[in-house]
Amino acid sequence: xxxxxxxxxxxxxxxxxxxxxxxxxxxCIHKPGGAAYSNAGIIDLGGRTILVDAFxxxxxxxxxxxxxxxxxxxxxxxxxxxxxxxxxxxxxSVFGEPTVLLAGKKTREITLxxxxxxxxxxxxxxxxxxxxxxxxxxxQTEGDEAVRNRLEKSILYSGYVMAEMAxxxxxxxxxxxxxxxxxxGDTRSAELRSLGRGHSEEDAVLLLPRDKIAFIGDVGFxxxxxxxxxxxxxxxxxxxxxxxxxxxxxxxxxxxxxGSRDNLAxxxxxxxxxxxxxxxxxxxxxxxxxxxxxxxPEPFDRWRVEGLGRFxxxxxxxxxxFGGEAPKRK
Numbered sequence: 001x002x003x004x005x006x007x008x009x010x011x012x013x014x015x016x017x018x019x020x021x022x023x024x025x026x027x028c029i030h031k032p033g034g035a036a037y038s039n040a041g042i043i044d045l046g047g048r049t050i051l052v053d054a055f056x057x058x059x060x061x062x063x064x065x066x067x068x069x070x071x072x073x074x075x076x077x078x079x080x081x082x083x084x085x086x087x088x089x090x091x092x093s094v095f096g097e098p099t100v101l102l103a104g105k106k107t108r109e110i111t112l113x114x115x116x117x118x119x120x121x122x123x124x125x126x127x128x129x130x131x132x133x134x135x136x137x138x139x140q141t142e143g144d145e146a147v148r149n150r151l152e153k154s155i156l157y158s159g160y161v162m163a164e165m166a167x168x169x170x171x172x173x174x175x176x177x178x179x180x181x182x183x184x185g186d187t188r189s190a191e192l193r194s195l196g197r198g199h200s201e202e203d204a205v206l207l208l209p210r211d212k213i214a215f216i217g218d219v220g221f222x223x224x225x226x227x228x229x230x231x232x233x234x235x236x237x238x239x240x241x242x243x244x245x246x247x248x249x250x251x252x253x254x255x256x257x258x259g260s261r262d263n264l265a266x267x268x269x270x271x272x273x274x275x276x277x278x279x280x281x282x283x284x285x286x287x288x289x290x291x292x293x294x295x296x297p298e299p300f301d302r303w304r305v306e307g308l309g310r311f312x313x314x315x316x317x318x319x320x321x322f323g324g325e326a327p328k329r330k
Contacts, residue, residue: 011070013063015055016040019258022211024188026071027252028055028064035160036060038087038254041206041215042068045185048077052206052215053254054091058164061091078102078183080192081173082217082254083200084110085230086118093171102181103173104194106202115170122165132158146305195219198239199231205243212249219243220253222263225303225310226270228317237271240264270300278315282322291319 010018015034019027024044030036037060041052049072054061068076081089081103089111092101103111132155139151181192191207199218206215219239221227228236243251244264252258277294281287292315296304304311316326 011063011067013060013067015057015060015063018042018067021213021250021252021258022208024072025208025211025213027215027258028067029257030055030255033156034060035157036091037157038218039252039256040064040088041252042071043190043206043208044072044188045077045183045190046187048183048185049074050183050190050206051076051079052252053082053088053217054079054095056087056090057160058091058094058168059160061094064091065095075099080204080206081107081111082205082215083107083203084114085200085218086111086114088217088254090118090168090170093169095171100175101171101173102175102177102192104202104204105176105178107204108173108176110201111170111172115172118168118170122161122168125162125165128158128162128165132162149305150309195239195242196235197232198235199226201230203239207248212247213252214243214246214248214250215252216243216254218254220251220256220259220264221267222251222253222256222259223299223303224256225300225314226267227310228314231317233271233275233321237268240268244268266299270303273297273300274314274318278318279322282319282324286324288316288319288324288326291315291324 014031015036016028016030019029021027026042028040028042030039035057037056038053040055043050049068051068055064065076076095076099078100079092079095079102084107135151135155139148139155142148142151179194183190188208188210193205193207195203195205203217203219205217205219244261249260250258251260251263273296278291281291281294292312319326
């Protein structure tokens with residue numbers, strides 16, 4: 001394969017780090033404090049550039065577009081969406097023609113609903129401003145590290161969103177597919193494959209068999225808690241096991257650093273631990289509050305501190321899964 005490396009400095013983004021995985025293949029990994037909140041991918045097929053996902057904000061999406069165009073001196077051909085969760089597609093709104101946005105049929109259907117909800121939320125900036133003031137006030141006196149971490153992240157996120165909510169118009173998929181799609185360029189081929197329901201209502205992955213690289217979206221959460229809130233637990237496990245038993249050597253998750261099958265093994269262990277501990281509380285009739293106090297072994301105890309809100313969501317999902325009745329969110 002010809003060397004496709006750029007001979008010029010690459011743009012630097014405060015929202016993501018650019019990681020070269022192979023000639024013409026880059027992972028865009030969310031930076032703490034930035035506005036990406038998830039990962040993306042940039043792939044040169046030879047004469048065509050495709051992206052995997054587009055981040056959660058327009059600010060990060062602009063940097064993604066600038067970086068992709070600077071890398072290969074051409075417009076982006078196609079953006080593929082791995083699933084319908086908004087932290088992976090809001091940034092696509094900054095891409096215009098000739099870029100095509102491609103998603104599974106179910107994914108497009110759900111993004112249409114989510115987009116309407118987001119627009120309704122954005123029509124009330126005063127509410128966001130008041131919530132932001134309350135979080136900033138609470139941060140001044142909060143002593144719990146996990147709560148402070150959550151507040152700091154929420155404050156940063158609110159600031160980014162409020163800066164762009166007046167200009168945001170969601171972009172939905174121009175084309176849909178079922179099953180799989182093959183992309184062919186002058187130097188590389190790729191396969192977009194739908195895995196169906198699992199982490200979300202519809203998950204897809206982009207496979208580069210020759211490079212042994214797979215962009216797996218939120219099938220993977222590496223060195224951080226996976227989000228279970230919309231999942232089918234059994235099918236989600238099947239998705240992870242599919243790649244743990246594969247020949248792909250580099251896996252780019254939807255969240256966390258690029259990794260390998262070993263990272264999926266740790267992620268599966270987290271699932272085992274959470275199911276066992278929360279299930280035990282729920283099945284003996286313990287309260288949701290008790291479930292929230294379960295002790296996690298290393299390294300999962302650190303994951304909990306770094307993402308208290310996601311931990312609560314996972315406990316809530318599993319508590320209900322095992323027959324408990326969780327209180328409504330405040």
